[in-house]
Amino acid sequence: MKPWCLLLLLLGLSWTQASGHDYRDALAKSILFFEGQRSGKLPPEQRAQWRGDSALSDGSEAGVDLTGGYYDAGDNVKFGFPMAFTTTMLSWSVVEFGELMPAEELQNAAVAIRWATDYLLKTVSHPGLVFVQVGNPVRDHSCWERPEDMDTARTVYSVSAERPGSEVVAETAAALAAASMVFRDDDPDYSRELLENAVRAFEFADTYKGAYSDDPGLKAGVCPFYCDFDGYQDELLWGAAWLRRASQNDSFLSYIQNNGKTLGADDNINEFGWDNKHAGLNVLVSKEFIEGQVLSLESYKDFADSFMCTLIPESSSSHIQYTPGGLLYKPGGSNMQHVTSISFLLLTYAKYLSKSSQTVNCGSIQVGPASLQLQAKKQIDYILGDNPMKMSHMVGYGDRYPERIHHRASSLPSVSSHPQFIACKDGSDYYKSPDPNPNPQIGAVVGGPGDDDIYEDDRADFRKSEPTTYINAPLVGALAYFVANPDAGLVLT
Numbered sequence: 001m002k003p004w005c006l007l008l009l010l011l012g013l014s015w016t017q018a019s020g021h022d023y024r025d026a027l028a029k030s031i032l033f034f035e036g037q038r039s040g041k042l043p044p045e046q047r048a049q050w051r052g053d054s055a056l057s058d059g060s061e062a063g064v065d066l067t068g069g070y071y072d073a074g075d076n077v078k079f080g081f082p083m084a085f086t087t088t089m090l091s092w093s094v095v096e097f098g099e100l101m102p103a104e105e106l107q108n109a110a111v112a113i114r115w116a117t118d119y120l121l122k123t124v125s126h127p128g129l130v131f132v133q134v135g136n137p138v139r140d141h142s143c144w145e146r147p148e149d150m151d152t153a154r155t156v157y158s159v160s161a162e163r164p165g166s167e168v169v170a171e172t173a174a175a176l177a178a179a180s181m182v183f184r185d186d187d188p189d190y191s192r193e194l195l196e197n198a199v200r201a202f203e204f205a206d207t208y209k210g211a212y213s214d215d216p217g218l219k220a221g222v223c224p225f226y227c228d229f230d231g232y233q234d235e236l237l238w239g240a241a242w243l244r245r246a247s248q249n250d251s252f253l254s255y256i257q258n259n260g261k262t263l264g265a266d267d268n269i270n271e272f273g274w275d276n277k278h279a280g281l282n283v284l285v286s287k288e289f290i291e292g293q294v295l296s297l298e299s300y301k302d303f304a305d306s307f308m309c310t311l312i313p314e315s316s317s318s319h320i321q322y323t324p325g326g327l328l329y330k331p332g333g334s335n336m337q338h339v340t341s342i343s344f345l346l347l348t349y350a351k352y353l354s355k356s357s358q359t360v361n362c363g364s365i366q367v368g369p370a371s372l373q374l375q376a377k378k379q380i381d382y383i384l385g386d387n388p389m390k391m392s393h394m395v396g397y398g399d400r401y402p403e404r405i406h407h408r409a410s411s412l413p414s415v416s417s418h419p420q421f422i423a424c425k426d427g428s429d430y431y432k433s434p435d436p437n438p439n440p441q442i443g444a445v446v447g448g449p450g451d452d453d454i455y456e457d458d459r460a461d462f463r464k465s466e467p468t469t470y471i472n473a474p475l476v477g478a479l480a481y482f483v484a485n486p487d488a489g490l491v492l493t
């Protein structure tokens with residue numbers, strides 16, 4: 001560290017003036033993004049005016065109302081599994097860091113969550129069935145079409161006792177339970193409704209155990225997009241953990257204690273995303289151990305510690321991969337989903353530890369919360385522009401940002417500027433156009449650069465240029481933290 005940096009820190013001067021990130025602006029945009037992903041009838045308060053009503057008959061094929069909810073990414077399918085995970089993470093963002101948000105953004109975040117939970121409540125409101133997806137993804141992906149024009153099959157997919165889908169139903173339970181905490185003070189009736197439905201959904205997921213992609217009919221609809229690749233067991237524990245957190249009911253703690261082993265809690269898998277909950281589960285459950293209440297949960301802290309150690313350069317454990325520019329990197333496309341979810345876990349774990357004056361045990365060294373916060377800050381600042389390309393990876397944030405994202409609604413003219421129908425294949429000209437998207441999907445964070453830090457801004461390269469709701473959801477919490485703590489990790493403590 002240069003001596004003058006040290007001086008700045010000792011004087012308590014703001015580091016943000018040096019790096020110049022406007023976390024508040026980024027937070028507002030990260031939430032606004034969800035309006036551009038909306039499906040269904042848009043309300044008068046809709047701020048993303050380039051969007052219109054869409055998919056107003058969703059569910060009619062099955063004789064039910066399944067309008068609303070979110071498109072997962074740059075297409076027009078409503079995939080229940082990632083939508084539920086998105087909702088869980090948006091809610092967790094507010095549960096941990098909502099009190100740090102400016103009041104207006106806390107309100108916007110609650111609206112974004114409710115847009116999802118209103119839909120998820122519809123999916124669990126029919127006895128014996130849970131609706132898990134609307135839209136035939138193969139048909140949808142063969143078109144480049146605005147959601148407002150969409151004329152592909154809106155196939156309705158459901159799970160039941162005969163065709164179980166414990167991953168998606170338990171994730172839905174987690175989402176409803178986490179969201180119930182968000183609305184507890186301001187709308188207790190809605191909060192109670194969410195929690196009651198969470199309990200019922202969890203019982204359904206646990207009673208009828210199975211993976212939805214094991215059923216041939218469902219598999220054709222959910223795979224390869226959101227196949228359950230690694231089993232439903234982690235979601236059962238995750239759902240129970242959220243029910244425990246939201247209700248404080250001991251029966252869910254007993255569930256975790258009694259079923260942890262058989263459901264793979266000891267697998268120590270260092271992953272966290274829409275399909276794999278392990279690292280998030282370990283952080284979430286370890287809270288009760290860290291707070292000194294439930295000693296039997298110690299192994300969750302051990303696993304959470306060992307995950308954190310893979311992110312700390314000074315630790316001797318084997319490390320996660322980073323690009324030369326310092327971005328956390330996992331192969332497979334849409335890398336930013338890992339960056340934002342892991343940054344969120346770093347900040348959340350740091351919060352739990354610092355409240356109880358504890359540290360991460362990395363064998364030969366003990367790592368304090370500030371180190372975790374510093375790692376998260378590096379990742380978030382990379383997203384916002386501190387990177388070799390010197391560009392932001394959030395649409396509309398900073399001076400340079402992605403302009404050709406892989407996103408149908410954003411890349412086609414809006415219905416208000418071009419009311420004429422644009423058919424399935426007629427969108428191709430817009431898809432191939434070298435021009436920037438006509439409707440910037442403000443706040444969208446793209447899949448991100450390759451392992452060489454290069455980002456080409458190529459609409460066809462969906463692995464890099466497609467945004468997803470589950471990239472943004474944990475980012476909302478991380479940005480809220482940095483709004484209130486712009487110098488986190490840099491302050492000498």
Ligand SMILES: *[C@@H]1O[C@H](CO)[C@@H](O)[C@H](O)[C@H]1NC(C)=O
Nearest residue numbers: 199200203247249250251252
């Ligand atoms: C705790 O949850 C279980 C299972 O849902 C339920 O049977 C029980 O009534 C709950 N206890 C309380 C105190 O709410």
